[in-house]
Each structure stands twice: as structure tokens, then as C-alpha cells.
Amino acid sequence: MGPVAGVDLASKIISQTLAASDQEHLPMVLCSFPDEIGDRTEYILRRQEEAGTDSPYRQERSGGGNGSPDRDPNPGSAIARILLKMEQAGVTVAGLACNSAHAPVIFDRIAHELNENRSRIGLLHMIREVGWFLTYEFTGIRKVGIAGTTGTRASGLYKLLEEFGMEVLDTTDGEQQVLHSAIYHPEYGIKAAPDGASGRAAEILTDTCRSLKQRGAQAIVFGCTEFPLAYREPVLEGLPVIDTNLVLARALVRACDPGRLRPFERGSS
Amino acid sequence: MGPVAGVDLASKIISQTLAASDQEHLPMVLCSFPDEIGDRTEYILRRQEEAGTDSPYRQERSGGGNGSPDRDPNPGSAIARILLKMEQAGVTVAGLACNSAHAPVIFDRIAHELNENRSRIGLLHMIREVGWFLTYEFTGIRKVGIAGTTGTRASGLYKLLEEFGMEVLDTTDGEQQVLHSAIYHPEYGIKAAPDGASGRAAEILTDTCRSLKQRGAQAIVFGCTEFPLAYREPVLEGLPVIDTNLVLARALVRACDPGRLRPFERGSS
Numbered sequence: 001m002g003p004v005a006g007v008d009l010a011s012k013i014i015s016q017t018l019a020a021s022d023q024e025h026l027p028m029v030l031c032s033f034p035d036e037i038g039d040r041t042e043y044i045l046r047r048q049e050e051a052g053t054d055s056p057y058r059q060e061r062s063g064g065g066n067g068s069p070d071r072d073p074n075p076g077s078a079i080a081r082i083l084l085k086m087e088q089a090g091v092t093v094a095g096l097a098c099n100s101a102h103a104p105v106i107f108d109r110i111a112h113e114l115n116e117n118r119s120r121i122g123l124l125h126m127i128r129e130v131g132w133f134l135t136y137e138f139t140g141i142r143k144v145g146i147a148g149t150t151g152t153r154a155s156g157l158y159k160l161l162e163e164f165g166m167e168v169l170d171t172t173d174g175e176q177q178v179l180h181s182a183i184y185h186p187e188y189g190i191k192a193a194p195d196g197a198s199g200r201a202a203e204i205l206t207d208t209c210r211s212l213k214q215r216g217a218q219a220i221v222f223g224c225t226e227f228p229l230a231y232r233e234p235v236l237e238g239l240p241v242i243d244t245n246l247v248l249a250r251a252l253v254r255a256c257d258p259g260r261l262r263p264f265e266r267g268s269s
Numbered sequence: 270m271g272p273v274a275g276v277d278l279a280s281k282i283i284s285q286t287l288a289a290s291d292q293e294h295l296p297m298v299l300c301s302f303p304d305e306i307g308d309r310t311e312y313i314l315r316r317q318e319e320a321g322t323d324s325p326y327r328q329e330r331s332g333g334g335n336g337s338p339d340r341d342p343n344p345g346s347a348i349a350r351i352l353l354k355m356e357q358a359g360v361t362v363a364g365l366a367c368n369s370a371h372a373p374v375i376f377d378r379i380a381h382e383l384n385e386n387r388s389r390i391g392l393l394h395m396i397r398e399v400g401w402f403l404t405y406e407f408t409g410i411r412k413v414g415i416a417g418t419t420g421t422r423a424s425g426l427y428k429l430l431e432e433f434g435m436e437v438l439d440t441t442d443g444e445q446q447v448l449h450s451a452i453y454h455p456e457y458g459i460k461a462a463p464d465g466a467s468g469r470a471a472e473i474l475t476d477t478c479r480s481l482k483q484r485g486a487q488a489i490v491f492g493c494t495e496f497p498l499a500y501r502e503p504v505l506e507g508l509p510v511i512d513t514n515l516v517l518a519r520a521l522v523r524a525c526d527p528g529r530l531r532p533f534e535r536g537s538s
Contacts, residue, residue, distance in 0.1 A: 003283050003294040010299060011276045020461055022303040025272045030279060030299035034291040089354055192289055 001098035002191055005225035006032045009097040012249035016262045026256050029091055036078045040100035041151025043075055047105050048154055076109030084117055093122040093255045095248045099148055099223045102127050103155030126244055127157055129251040130221060131164040137264050141219050145169045145212030148223025150180045158223060169217050171208060179208050183226050190226040201230035209237045234267050270367035271460055274494035275301045278366040281518035285531045295525050298360055305347045309369035310420025312344055316374050317423055345378030353386055362391040362524045364517045368417055368492045371396050372424030395513055396426055398520040399490060400433040406533050410488050414438045414481030417492025419449045438486050440477060448477050452495050459495040470499035478506045503536050
């Protein structure tokens with residue numbers, strides 16, 4: 001959803017594809033309509049406040065029927081509309097380069113609208129793919145630290161990893177406040193200066209990782225697709241870094257043409 | 270057309286846009302269908318061989334009517350088909366992240382088919398944009414060296430810069446052979462290992478630039494969108510490097526919303 005994260009996903013789809021010429025690469029469409037999609041974290045927090053609940057898997061169905069989809073504050077509506085357009089243009093498998101968009105309150109809306117429109121697009125679920133990726137590529141890891149947006153944390157969407165037999169470690173409230181600023185701060189935040197890959201953002205990521213490691217994390221998931229723009233190495237504080245865009249890119253290549261998927265090498269990115 | 274070049278263009282559209290949040294970025298669609306588009310250089314050379322002519326502006330109209338557009342060997346047909354799909358999806362302004370696709374024998378076909386289909390898409394012309402860019406951002410430069418694919422050189426498409434009062438310096442036959450290998454060589458060529466940004470490719474670019482400088486070039490145009498993947502600095506051998514994807518990205522931002530165009534800074538990229 002962050003436009004740079006979308007380009008990063010496209011770039012990783014290419015780098016994870018085995019191809020010796022242009023013509024061997026997979027057909028791909030990147031749709032980046034950031035002006036149509038409201039901030040995901042803002043929406044998740046607003047909804048939880050309104051509902052006065054912290055139940056992460058609270059479901060939301062339909063919009064209440066008050067008119068134009070353009071007015072729907074749920075970013076899932078705009079995302080579904082874009083996916084339907086992509087399907088019309090021939091897209092068969094799709095992914096969302098944004099962790100927070102997988103919060104149930106948003107992702108369920110997308111799934112609902114795709115279903116209502118009898119869509120047959122194969123929409124992958126990034127967080128579930130992270131579960132499979134950890135299971136197969138980092139077998140034995142049981143405690144996973146999550147560094148993501150405040151929306152991702154509040155939605156509890158990474159609890160999904162418990163289905164894979166993993167324990168999920170979240171940041172503390174204080175840590176989360178600082179971590180969120182690494183993305184959104186008007187000066188050093190990654191969204192304001194995606195090229196800058198500001199030193200301050202990388203420092204914050206390192207501090208967060210150190211603290212999660214002290215509490216027992218054996219791997220750290222960058223649960224925000226902006227983080228790899230500020231810290232590009234595959235290891236941080238001795239822990240493997242799981243780049244969710246890389247995981248999603250690999251899942252998309254595999255879904256399209258498994259024979260073209262580049263073997264995963266630990267320690268490279 | 271090279272998939273990495275497409276992603277590079279998308280990335281530069283974002284970096285050339287003034288925006289403080291996701292929502293302020295421009296809506297963008299990247300279509301990368303490399304399997305549908307044959308190699309441009311191969312086609313240009315084959316056509317020139319068949320025609321036994323080296324007239325760079327030889328025009329080609331329609332396909333001769335022998336059937337399915339899928340079979341048309343002119344990459345312009347597939348490109349036009351993709352642009353028409355993009356227009357249906359709401360795209361109003363478009364560019365092609367490939368110099369060779371601007372060879373008249375290909376670009377004229379695109380323009381012809383868009384016209385036949387009453388398209389209103391605003392297709393920018395990368396080479397013309399390079400002319401404007403040099404005129405405004407590097408005022409005073411009169412001799413421009415071109416480092417591009419063999420197809421770009423054979424098509425003579427950079428002669429367009431003469432309309433801007435500039436003299437165009439091409440590589441020699443021997444230089445061109447080596448330069449082409451920097452893109453297409455199965456081991457060190459940029460298309461085979463786009464991430465690698467192989468040292469050999471950068472060396473070849475440096476040698477080419479040195480030679481063009483000795484013959485009087487005051488700037489060097491990377492007339493192939495793959496080259497900036499191997500050499501990312503704004504200056505080479507003391508000459509300003511013109512990154513054609515950067516130029517096209519700026520032109521696209523300006524065409525969509527001039528107020529959002531980041532001021533150009535010489536010496537940055």
C-alpha cells in the first residue's frame with residue numbers, strides 16, 4: 001500500500017524468479033493507487049476504539065449499506081475494487097504488499113467483496129505465507145518476535161502463527177510507540193523519506209530486535225513492508241530477519257509457476 | 270520491457286514525486302508482460318537486414334494483414350495491446366521503460382495501433398523527453414554521447430536530439446559489440462543478473478564513456494534502461510550521466526501533476 005513497498009514487492013518477484021532472459025520472467029501487474037486507500041493503522045485503531053473491544057478477530061461484514069463504495073472508510077473496499085479491476089485485466093494470482101491490510105477487519109472485507117462479485121482471483125495471505133515460510137525454511141523456530149505497525153499489533157493478526165505451533169512475541173506499549181515513529185515520523189520516518197533509509201529508523205529496529213531477543217525471540221518478522229527499506233540485511237542482532245515482501249514474492253512466483261522459483265538461500269536477501 | 274527496468278521506472282516515479290504520506294503519491298500501474306514482447310534489438314536488426322536499408326526513419330505501417338496480432342513479430346503490436354488494456358483500466362498517461370522500443374519501426378507501429386483504436390492515452394516519447402531534459406537541465410551541452418543497445422544504435426533513434434540543436438556521438442562498431450555484451454552476455458550481462466550489477470558491465474560502461482568523451486561528448490546518455498542498474502552514479506568519467514528512466518519518470522510525474530514534481534538536483538539520482 002505504501003507505494004515504495006509495492007515496487008519492492010515487484011522487484012522481489014523478479015529477483016526470486018529463475019530466468020535467463022526478459023522473456024522468461026513472469027507477467028506481472030503492479031497497481032499502486034495510494035490516494036484511494038486510507039491509512040490501514042488509522043482505520044484499525046478507530047474501529048477498535050468505536051467497538052470498545054480488543055478482540056483481534058472481531059469480524060466485520062458489509063458496509064451497513066449507506067451508499068457509495070467511495071465513501072466506505074474501510075480500506076478493504078478500495079483494495080477489493082482494485083483487485084477486481086486487475087482480475088478483469090487478466091490477473092489470476094495476487095498479493096497485498098502491506099501487513100496491516102491483512103488485519104481481519106480489512107482482509108475479511110476484501111474477501112467478502114471479492115466473493116460477492118464472484119471473483120476467482122487467487123489472493124494470497126501474506127501472514128499465512130510467513131507461517132509456511134518459517135515452517136519450511138527455518139524449521140525449529142518456536143518463538144517469533146514481531147516488529148510491525150501499531151495497527152498490525154493492535155489487530156493481533158500475527159496470532160495466526162500460533163496455528164503453525166509458534167509463540168508470538170509482541171513489542172511492549174512503549175517500544176511500539178517508538179517503532180511506529182520509525183515508519184510515520186515526518187522527518188526520519190520511512191514513509192516520509194523512503195530513499196533515505198534513515199539511520200534513526202534502522203537504530204529503532206535494532207533496539208526493538210534486541211529487546212525481543214532478550215525475551216526469547218529466535219527470529220524477527222518485519223511485520224511492516226516498509227522496514228526492509230531501512231534495514232536490508234538478512235540478520236539483525238544475530239536473529240534471522242523475515243522480510244514479509246520477500247516471503248510474499250516467493251509465494252506469488254510459486255503460485256504462478258513453481259518451476260521458476262529460485263531456491264531460498266538463508267542469509268541472502 | 271526488461272522487467273527490472275520497469276520496476277526501476279516505477280521506483281523513480283515515486284522518488285521524483287513530492288509527497289509526505291502514502292496518500293499523496295500518484296496512482297500508478299506497472300504492466301510487465303515480458304513473455305508477450307519479443308526482444309526489441311533482435312527485431313530492429315532483422316527488419317533492417319530484410320529491408321537492406323539503414324535508413325533510420327523508415328516507416329512501417331500496418332501488419333500486411335496476415336492474421337492474428339499474436340503472431341505479429343513487431344514488438345509494437347504487443348506493446349499497443351497492453352497500453353490499450355491499461356487505458357481501459359483508467360490510465361491516462363504512459364511511458365515505455367525501454368529505449369529500443371522507441372525505434373521508429375516499433376514506436377510508429379504502437380502509435381498507429383493506438384490511433385486505429387481511437388486511444389486517447391498520452392504516450393510520452395522517452396527520447397524527446399531526453400531532448401527537453403538536456404535543454405533545460407544541462408543548458409549549453411552540444412555534444413552528447415549515446416551508450417545504448419545495438420538496436421537503439423542501428424535504428425538511429427537518438428538523431429532526434431539534432432532537433433534540439435545537439436550533435437549525437439555514437440559508439441564505433443567495435444565498442445558497440447562490447448557494450449551490447451554488457452546487457453546480453455549470459456554471465457555478466459545485466460539482463461542475466463540484474464541484481465549483480467556486475468563489475469564487468471560497469472567497466473564496459475566506463476570504457477565506452479571514456480572513449481565518447483575523448484571524441485568530444487559533454488554528457489553521456491545511458492540509452493538503455495538497464496545500464497543504471499550496473500552504474501548508479503550521476504557522473505561517469507567526469508561527464509553527467511543521463512538516466513533515461515529518471516527522465517521519463519520526471520516527465521510522467523509532470524504530465525500527471527506538475528505541482529508534485531520534485532525539483533531536479535544535478536549530481537543526485
